[in-house]
Amino acid sequence: MKKVAVVGYGNTKFTKDELPIESLLLESTKQVFDTTKNLSQDLIDGVIVSTNDNSKYLGAILSELSGIKPKISHTVEHLCSSGSSAVISGFSYIASGLVDTVLVTGADKIGNPGQILEWDKSRGEYDHPIYWASMFTKAHKRQFNTTDEELALVSAKNHKQAIDNPNAYSHKPYTISEIMNSKNITDDLRILDCSYSCSGSSSVLLASEETAKKFTDEPIWISGIGQKTNSASFTKNELTTLSSSVIAANDAYKMAKITSQEINVAEIHDAFSVCELMAVEDLNFTEKNTSAQYVRNLFNTEDRKINPRGGLIGAGHPLGATGISQIVEITQQLQNKAKKRQISNANIGLVHNMSAAATSSSVLVLKS
Amino acid sequence: MNKFEDELKTGNFVTSECNHCNRIVWPPSNYCDNCFREVNWRKVSENGIIIEFSKKEHDIFCIAEFENKIRIIGKLDTEINMIKPGQIIKLSKCLLNDKNRFFFSLENNQ
Numbered sequence: 438m439k440k441v442a443v444v445g446y447g448n449t450k451f452t453k454d455e456l457p458i459e460s461l462l463l464e465s466t467k468q469v470f471d472t473t474k475n476l477s478q479d480l481i482d483g484v485i486v487s488t489n490d491n492s493k494y495l496g497a498i499l500s501e502l503s504g505i506k507p508k509i510s511h512t513v514e515h516l517c518s519s520g521s522s523a524v525i526s527g528f529s530y531i532a533s534g535l536v537d538t539v540l541v542t543g544a545d546k547i548g549n550p551g552q553i554l555e556w557d558k559s560r561g562e563y564d565h566p567i568y569w570a571s572m573f574t575k576a577h578k579r580q581f582n583t584t585d586e587e588l589a590l591v592s593a594k595n596h597k598q599a600i601d602n603p604n605a606y607s608h609k610p611y612t613i614s615e616i617m618n619s620k621n622i623t624d625d626l627r628i629l630d631c632s633y634s635c636s637g638s639s640s641v642l643l644a645s646e647e648t649a650k651k652f653t654d655e656p657i658w659i660s661g662i663g664q665k666t667n668s669a670s671f672t673k674n675e676l677t678t679l680s681s682s683v684i685a686a687n688d689a690y691k692m693a694k695i696t697s698q699e700i701n702v703a704e705i706h707d708a709f710s711v712c713e714l715m716a717v718e719d720l721n722f723t724e725k726n727t728s729a730q731y732v733r734n735l736f737n738t739e740d741r742k743i744n745p746r747g748g749l750i751g752a753g754h755p756l757g758a759t760g761i762s763q764i765v766e767i768t769q770q771l772q773n774k775a776k777k778r779q780i781s782n783a784n785i786g787l788v789h790n791m792s793a794a795a796t797s798s799s800v801l802v803l804k805s
Numbered sequence: 806m807n808k809f810e811d812e813l814k815t816g817n818f819v820t821s822e823c824n825h826c827n828r829i830v831w832p833p834s835n836y837c838d839n840c841f842r843e844v845n846w847r848k849v850s851e852n853g854i855i856i857e858f859s860k861k862e863h864d865i866f867c868i869a870e871f872e873n874k875i876r877i878i879g880k881l882d883t884e885i886n887m888i889k890p891g892q893i894i895k896l897s898k899c900l901l902n903d904k905n906r907f908f909f910s911l912e913n914n915q
Contacts, residue, residue, distance in 0.1 A: 557832070558809065558810075558832055558833060558877075558905055559831075559832055559876055559877050559878065560877075560878050561877055561878045561879055561904065561905045561906055561907050562878075562880075562904040562905065562906050563866050563878040563879075564904065567861075568859075568866060568878060571859035571861075571866075572857045572858075572859060572868060574859075575857055575858065575859050576857050579857075579890075622861070623859045623860060623861040624859050624860040624861070624885070625859045626859075669832075670832050671878075672868055672876030672877060672878065673876065676856075676857055
């Protein structure tokens with residue numbers, strides 16, 4: 438299998454603006470061309486679009502708008518983890534030797550249809566993500582005695598970290614008390630414990646080892662990948678563990694030949710505060726039933742190891758762009774280019790992206 | 806639209822079941838997810854148990870499990886301090902208008 442690196446990237450600001458999906462896709466793609474040395478259209482072999490938008494043929498449309506005539510172009514949709522799924526597709530084309538260079542661009546609009554899985558009959562009328570998030574939160578409180586204050590710590594930390602991310606949807610700091618007293622969406626969910634759907638676009642340029650040096654002196658290697666789909670419908674889930682993430686993480690660690698303790702920085706899928714508490718345990722950053730203390734320590738010591746760009750809660754969640762934006766952040770961290778967000782001596786990073794209440798998960802390990 | 810939705814429209818909660826594998830096929834589907842034979846359809850038993858619950862404004866919603874396998878989210882007609890996971894509920898009504906809707910009540914005033 439050939440080695441594959443991230444060699445370029447682009448990222449728009451995440452906003453409430455209702456922009457056409459094609460314009461969003463083009464904007465982060467343009468940034469890739471503006472910032473990657475020696476890049477010209479004829480050097481791109483594949484164009485993969487990641488989105489939940491209903492528009493058709495976006496791989497070809499983005500290629501045409503960008504003047505690219507790729508060998509491979511198509512769209513990937515996998516709800517909230519469309520972005521990481523598209524990058525894994527691009528990785529596979531290069532690793533197999535089929536092509537050398539793939540542009541992966543993800544975008545969604547604020548009102549995208551990807552939040553609700555209409556097929557899932559078992560959710561009944563409770564089809565919005567706030568309902569599964571309420572069940573996760575209630576079950577976590579019940580099993581681990583998790584408090585509203587501990588949940589609010591996740592949101593306070595991630596909102597605070599998003600202030601230094603120029604592309605984040607939110608640049609407002611919130612106190613723990615403000616979060617705990619924010620609007621009740623349900624008995625178990627405050628509005629500031631939720632990520633927001635928004636409009637945005639992110640791109641990465643992937644290249645084989647032979648091609649990478651043409652575009653960058655600092656390639657970031659995709660060294661480990663794990664993916665797992667357990668089901669589509671929410672009600673098959675366990676409520677206090679992200680079991681697909683556990684499996685995906687173990688596979689990614691094995692492929693990258695690392696342990697979780699070697700990871701210096703991670704972007705994890707905090708769609709709701711409870712998801713970060715669950716993920717830091719399920720990715721094996723901390724032991725079971727210690728996540729609240731783990732996050733509290735990060736918050737108190739201003740350690741940005743988890744979700745330095747602000748996570749989904751702080752940065753916003755344009756579904757098709759999210760996984761790619763997470764990869765852009767980890768790439769910048771490992772290149773020591775994350776400015777105020779920079780983690781010192783970051784050599785190994787992780788991306789955790791999941792869909793529909795963790796019925797499926799993707800985990801990537803990146804190395805400098 | 807499959808048999809599940811046809812029946813739900815008339816107020817019946819049915820599941821698919823594979824007679825060959827002797828197992829419930831859930832979520833509902835026309836074919837067994839193990840052997841791919843055609844399923845049979847039958848009514849789901851009236852009683853289930855509460856797996857987890859929460860509340861939005863005045864509505865209590867819960868995941869209820871029937872026959873140790875079939876889980877659905879529906880509205881529970883009771884007071885929030887009356888319930889805990891593991892309690893037995895009864896399906897009091899189900900319908901399909903735009904979305905699937907399930908209504909539960911606590912069984913025997915537990």
